[in-house]
Amino acid sequence: MVYCFHHAAEVWWRGIESKLARLSNLEVWRVPTLASQKIATLAQRNMQLQATIQEASLMLSDGVQDVTLECQRWK
Numbered sequence: 001m002v003y004c005f006h007h008a009a010e011v012w013w014r015g016i017e018s019k020l021a022r023l024s025n026l027e028v029w030r031v032p033t034l035a036s037q038k039i040a041t042l043a044q045r046n047m048q049l050q051a052t053i054q055e056a057s058l059m060l061s062d063g064v065q066d067v068t069l070e071c072q073r074w075k
Helices: 011-022 033-039
Strands: 003-004 029-030 050-054 057-061 066-069
Touching: 011 029, 029 057, 029 066
Parallel strands: 003 029
Antiparallel strands: 050 057, 057 066
């Protein structure tokens, strides 16, 4: 699995998509830029995160704040 989170991920994907099409075991997911920036706010020394997966979304929480991700599957 590859998770793309950089703002230039779309450009990267357009250039490599056809080359990766034959790889049946590969999954490529796009993490929205805003959500990836919110994840950065959870980063701390000795952090402990809790993850909840429900349908197509992932919620990460540090006990004080939480971030919900709804990734887009590209492949």
